[in-house]
Amino acid sequence: MTIRMPGAVKGVLTAAVLATASLAATPSLAEIKGLEIIAPASPGGGWDQHARTLQQVLQDQKLASNIQVVNIPGAGGTVGLAQFVTAKKRTPTVLVGGQIMLGAIVTNKSAVTLDQVTPLARLTGEYTAIVVPPDSPIKTFDDLVKTFKANPGSVSWGGGSAGGSDQILAGLIAKAVGVDPNKVNYVATAGGGELLASALGGHVTLGMGGYSEFAPQFQAGKLRAIAVSAPQRLPGSDTPTLKEQGVDLEFVNWRGVFAQASAKPAELKELQEAVAKAVASDEWKQAVKQRGWIDLYQPSAEFASFLKQERAQIEGTLKDIGLVK
Amino acid sequence: MDTLAALGHGFLVALTPYNLLWSAIGVTVGTAVGVLPGIGPALTVALLLPVTYGLEPTSAFIMFAGIYYGAMYGGSTTSILLNAPGESGSIVTAIDGHAMARQGRGAQALATAAIGSFIAGTIATAALTFVAPLMVKLALLFGPAEYFALMVLALTTVTAVLGSSLARGLASLFLGLALGLVGIDMQTGQARLAFGVPELLDGIDTVVVAVGLFAVGETLYVASRHRFETEEIYALKGSKWMSREDWSRSWKPWLRGTLLGFPIGTLPAGGSEIPTFLSYLVEKRLAKKPEEFGKGAIEAVAGPEAANNASAAGVLAPLLSLGLPTSATAAIMLAAFQQYGLQPGPTLFDNNPELVWGMIASLYIGNVLLLVLNLPLVGFWVKLLLIPRPWLYAGILVFSSLGAYTLNNNVIDLVILWVIGLVGFGMRVLNVPVAPCVVGLILGPLAEQQFRRALAISQGDPSVFLTHPISAALLIVAVLLVIGPMVLRYRSNGAGKGDSASRSDTHPAT
Numbered sequence: 135m136t137i138r139m140p141g142a143v144k145g146v147l148t149a150a151v152l153a154t155a156s157l158a159a160t161p162s163l164a165e166i167k168g169l170e171i172i173a174p175a176s177p178g179g180g181w182d183q184h185a186r187t188l189q190q191v192l193q194d195q196k197l198a199s200n201i202q203v204v205n206i207p208g209a210g211g212t213v214g215l216a217q218f219v220t221a222k223k224r225t226p227t228v229l230v231g232g233q234i235m236l237g238a239i240v241t242n243k244s245a246v247t248l249d250q251v252t253p254l255a256r257l258t259g260e261y262t263a264i265v266v267p268p269d270s271p272i273k274t275f276d277d278l279v280k281t282f283k284a285n286p287g288s289v290s291w292g293g294g295s296a297g298g299s300d301q302i303l304a305g306l307i308a309k310a311v312g313v314d315p316n317k318v319n320y321v322a323t324a325g326g327g328e329l330l331a332s333a334l335g336g337h338v339t340l341g342m343g344g345y346s347e348f349a350p351q352f353q354a355g356k357l358r359a360i361a362v363s364a365p366q367r368l369p370g371s372d373t374p375t376l377k378e379q380g381v382d383l384e385f386v387n388w389r390g391v392f393a394q395a396s397a398k399p400a401e402l403k404e405l406q407e408a409v410a411k412a413v414a415s416d417e418w419k420q421a422v423k424q425r426g427w428i429d430l431y432q433p434s435a436e437f438a439s440f441l442k443q444e445r446a447q448i449e450g451t452l453k454d455i456g457l458v459k
Numbered sequence: 460m461d462t463l464a465a466l467g468h469g470f471l472v473a474l475t476p477y478n479l480l481w482s483a484i485g486v487t488v489g490t491a492v493g494v495l496p497g498i499g500p501a502l503t504v505a506l507l508l509p510v511t512y513g514l515e516p517t518s519a520f521i522m523f524a525g526i527y528y529g530a531m532y533g534g535s536t537t538s539i540l541l542n543a544p545g546e547s548g549s550i551v552t553a554i555d556g557h558a559m560a561r562q563g564r565g566a567q568a569l570a571t572a573a574i575g576s577f578i579a580g581t582i583a584t585a586a587l588t589f590v591a592p593l594m595v596k597l598a599l600l601f602g603p604a605e606y607f608a609l610m611v612l613a614l615t616t617v618t619a620v621l622g623s624s625l626a627r628g629l630a631s632l633f634l635g636l637a638l639g640l641v642g643i644d645m646q647t648g649q650a651r652l653a654f655g656v657p658e659l660l661d662g663i664d665t666v667v668v669a670v671g672l673f674a675v676g677e678t679l680y681v682a683s684r685h686r687f688e689t690e691e692i693y694a695l696k697g698s699k700w701m702s703r704e705d706w707s708r709s710w711k712p713w714l715r716g717t718l719l720g721f722p723i724g725t726l727p728a729g730g731s732e733i734p735t736f737l738s739y740l741v742e743k744r745l746a747k748k749p750e751e752f753g754k755g756a757i758e759a760v761a762g763p764e765a766a767n768n769a770s771a772a773g774v775l776a777p778l779l780s781l782g783l784p785t786s787a788t789a790a791i792m793l794a795a796f797q798q799y800g801l802q803p804g805p806t807l808f809d810n811n812p813e814l815v816w817g818m819i820a821s822l823y824i825g826n827v828l829l830l831v832l833n834l835p836l837v838g839f840w841v842k843l844l845l846i847p848r849p850w851l852y853a854g855i856l857v858f859s860s861l862g863a864y865t866l867n868n869n870v871i872d873l874v875i876l877w878v879i880g881l882v883g884f885g886m887r888v889l890n891v892p893v894a895p896c897v898v899g900l901i902l903g904p905l906a907e908q909q910f911r912r913a914l915a916i917s918q919g920d921p922s923v924f925l926t927h928p929i930s931a932a933l934l935i936v937a938v939l940l941v942i943g944p945m946v947l948r949y950r951s952n953g954a955g956k957g958d959s960a961s962r963s964d965t966h967p968a969t
Contacts, residue, residue: 176787177505183794190509205502207867209643209660216657241648242660290916296648321603321912322645324728327777327784331727334781337602338916350782350804425797457648 166198166408168225171391174214174235176207183425184257184389185230188409191418197408210238210295212246218394219246226401228254232389234298236441236448240458241297251392252402253441255409256432258422259386260344261364262303263373265357267336275361275379278340279311286317292338294325297457299387300342302448303363305455310381315454333357344387345371346426388430388444390437406434466588469816473824478521481514482821485522486828489529490836494537498865499546500530501787508795516799517814521821523795524775527788528580528822531771532829535572535764540565540843541855543674543862547901548731548767550669551739554620554894555752555759557673562755565844566699569837571709571757572764574701577830579717579765583772584822586721591776598725598777603913604923606728608933610906614898615940616736619743619752622892631891634882635899638663639907646911658871663879665732665901667863671876672893674859676883678852683884699838709761712742716765724773727785728909731770732901738762740940753894772822779815781805 169192173185185203192198206214211231218229229251239247264275272278282289286308293300301322305315321338323329330348333341334356341348341357345368351357352371359373363385367375376383393405412418413431422429432440452458472478492503504523511519534549539556552572559568586594601609621628641652642662653659701709719741720734742758743749752759777783782804784790796803801811808815846854863876886893917923925931 177502177791179790182505186505186509190512204868206869207661208869209657213657213660213869242643242650242657244657287918296644296646319915319918321915322648323912324645326790327727330781330783331599331777331785332602334783335599335602350802350806354805356781356805424800425794 165196166192166226166404167200169198169201170223170225170227171201171203172214172218172227172229173203173205174207174211174218174229174231175205177205180389181211181230181232184391187418187421187425188230188257188391188412191412191415191421192408194417195412195415197411209242209244210298211235212238212242212244215239215248215251216244216246218392219250221394222396223394226397226405227394228405229392230389231392233387233444233448234295236445237297237299237302237452240449240452248392248441248445250395252395252397253434253437254391254393254402254405255413255434256388256390256430256437256440257409257413258427259388259430260346260427261362261368261386262300262342263345263348263359263363264361265333265341265343265348265351265359266339267334268355268358270336270339270358272339272360275374275376275381278360281339282308283311283313286313287319289340290319290321290338291340291342292321292323292329292332293342294323294329296320296322297452298322298325299385301455301457302451303342303383303385305451306383306385306447307376307381309451309454310383315451316456318455320455344426345373349426386428386430389427390432402434462589465812465816466820468813469818469820470823472517472813472817473521473820478518478817478821479824481518481522482525482825483828485525486529486532486825486832487525488522489526489531490533490829490832491529492526493530493533493535493545495545495862499787500527501791503530504788504791504795508791508798511795512798516801516811517817519795519799520792520814520818521825523792524818524821525825525828527792528768528771528825529829531580531768532573532576532833534767535576535760536569536840537858539568539572539760540840541674541858542677543670543855543859544666545862546731547665547669548735548770549764550665550673550732550897550901551735551763552760552767553669553673554739555754555756558753558755559757559760560841560844564755564757565841566837567701567705567757568755568760569840570699570701570834571705571761573830573833573837575709575713575716575761575765576768576833577826578713579720579769580772580826580829581823582714582717583721583724583769584819584826587772587776587779587822588819591725591780594722594725594773595777595780595783597722598727600929601726601728602927603909603916604927604930605933606726606909607906607913608924608930608937609723609726609729609733610902610909612933612937612940613733613736614902614906615937616740617895617898618941618944619740620892620894620898622753622895624890627889627891628895631886631893632895632899635668635896635901636903638668638896639900639903645908646915656871658867658869662904663875663900664866664872665897667866667872667876668879668900669897670859670862671879672883672886672896674855675876675880676887676893678855679880679884680887681848681852683888699841705757708757711745712738712758712762713765715741715745716762717769720766720769721773724770725776725785726773727777727783728905729770729773729785730901730905731767731774731786734766734770735763736898736902738766744940744944753892775822778803779807779819782807 171185173182175181189201291304301320304318308315332338362373365384534545535552538544538549538553542557544550544553556568643660716738723729723734742762743752774786778789784793863872
């Protein structure tokens with residue numbers, strides 16, 4: 135939903151806001167006009183929600199106006215990425231993306247890569263939980279490792295799309311406990327309800343997915359988490375981390391936002407500042423909390439070096455699993 | 460008793476003038492969205508989410524529920540009148556619904572769809588009210604083996620739409636199965652038949668194929684014949700209302716469609732198309748005049764339309780009782796719960812009874828509003844068919860192209876639509892039925908994925924399909940459905956000394 139405001143009205147509004155909010159310590163930035171946010175996925179998913187939340191916050195905080203969210207779904211975000219790279223826009227445009235895109239670029243042999251965009255900021259992340267039904271013979275992560283080592287094929291790992299975050303983590307865990315990652319019996323689902331149902335119904339040995347997605351089921355006692363991929367236990371949760379259980383792994387399914395490589399330095403700076411202000415606002419923090427995300431904001435430069443490491447790890451793991459030659 | 464008291468309280472919430480207004484807005488927007496191509500309820504709710512931020516959550520969800528139900532009502536309209544299904548749940552409706560419209564019985568087709576949707580929606584909402592937790596428990600028993608068996612059962616629908624020639628029908632089915640292979644293979648992440656086109660990696664949208672084969676293909680065919688023959692179609696023949704015969708042929712399909720739709724709707728990987736296929740198959744098998752199927756049998760509209768509405772209510776059962784989103788719209792509603800700081804999941808009923816019961820009560824109300832809104836519209840919609848044919852067909856092409864484009868805002872979808880439209884044209888010229896192609900396209904990939912998942916989990920042991928009782932039972936029913944009619948025909952042929960050869964239940968399908 136875009137709200138188009140005539141310039142005069144907007145001017146008056148901005149003036150009014152400036153007048154009333156004159157106690158703000160920093161001078162207000164110039165608004166970005168006519169921002170387009172591309173969510174390379176269908177409405178409702180994580181990327182779409184990030185795009186729409188960002189839209190809302192940028193608008194409410196008067197950091198940008200006339201913001202439009204455009205959904206370009208397809209192929210793990212690579213269709214949207216390709217259009218983003220080649221598009222010639224008159225107004226600033228940003229792309230929401232995340233870890234799944236990194237894997238998709240390699241597995242889909244995408245013609246465009248993240249080399250052709252400028253990392254703007256890492257926004258949030260989610261840690262992966264490994265869950266089992268309450269009546270599963272696997273009670274702890276140790277049980278899982280034992281069963282897995284004895285007969286790798288007997289453990290079916292249910293998770294999201296092939297080559298996505300969950301399968302990569304499964305491969306990393308296998309490698310860490312000394313099993314050939316190629317032996318992981320990974321069962322790819324469409325994620326969301328389908329994954330939750332196969333975990334709840336006990337159709338797969340274990341389920342893997344974002345911690346917050348499973349959290350309501352933990353409270354109701356319908357699923358048990360045996361490990362979480364966070365550096366330390368999550369607030370309000372007693373699920374032990376992988377590290378505590380002898381697997382030196384930290385894994386976060388991150389989401390971030392990118393600018394076009396063709397963006398001029400001045401425009402880039404404007405976008406960086408707007409995003410930095412947006413994520414510092416209470417409104418953003420509130421939205422992140424409500425949706426069960428974790429604020430993992432990293433500004434442009436840090437995000438770029440983080441991406442470099444991620445790419446190496448993900449591409450390596452996909453080769454180990456045998457999805458990429 | 461507790462449920463009734465809670466529901467009564469829900470009605471108090473939903474019947475306040477303020478919430479009634481939101482329900483009315485919801486069903487109107489929903490009907491419009493259902494009629495418009497390319498825009499589904501999922502996208503609509505996503506677009507409205509930021510706007511409803513200031514609204515009471517209860518009112519917002521009452522509106523969303525209205526949009527969701529309304530879209531199911533509206534979807535049948537374009538299927539019947541223009542042969543252009545707006546969403547996958549109303550593809551089956553197009554087969555006989557459009558045939559009825561061509562015979563001047565469009566009003567009756569729309570009416571049986573609307574009344575069937577109302578009845579199915581109401582019964583399924585009652586089921587949602589009283590047996591949702593039980594249904595969800597049953598739904599969770601479905602693993603990959605069970606889903607595979609269900610898909611096989613649904614695939615037997617093909618036998619009802621094969622047409623007069625087995626070879627042509629199978630050719631169409633295999634074309635559909637081949638189209639279904641296009642895209643990334645879900646289990647291995649490898650691309651199949653995508654030819655390096657990134658837009659093909661997610662596969663070909665079933666709605667684009669259905670609209671291409673049905674609407675574009677037919678339009679091209681009619682245009683190519685227009686100069687040579689004049690067809691007497693589209694006049695509104697006789698009364699607008701359903702005759703006594705229409706009623707007596709509709710009510711059982713409505714109930715049977717509901718019975719199929721609700722439970723399959725609660726299945727996390729069920730999908731709204733599967734009960735419509737099964738309903739078509741069941742109605743054809745039970746019909747007194749199965750030879751009318753494909754040529755405008757009212758049962759073939761009544762059953763599938765009831766089935767898709769009942770499945771829409773079914774989808775809400777796992778969403779409300781477990782926080783399991785099993786369709787795109789359900790996924791967005793889940794996101795909406797989070798926007799309001801509500802914790803969807805098993806605790807939602809306990810923590811937010813007002814919201815949940817208000818929403819369920821609003822579903823009953825929404826259904827009534829939808830019937831009141833849609834029945835009078837029937838008279839208006841059928842007037843579309845009075846438009847001179849060249850204009851109408853041009854309009855169908857514009858409408859279909861617009862719909863395909865809006866799906867992903869991508870020009871590639873237009874190319875796919877037109878290529879498939881040309882194929883559909885060719886199939887009509889060669890007298891190849893198009894319905895088996897759509898059945899294959901929808902069910903083929905689902906069956907394949909479940910089959911491979913089941914085998915992955917069993918580590919390659921194929922006996923899982925027979926050792927799981929639900930799976931075995933479904934497969935046996937499927938076998939009976941295919942073999943049963945053959946045996947019956949053989950016996951009746953033997954008894955009648957061959958004079959009943961013409962009683963074969965195959966016939967040219969559209």
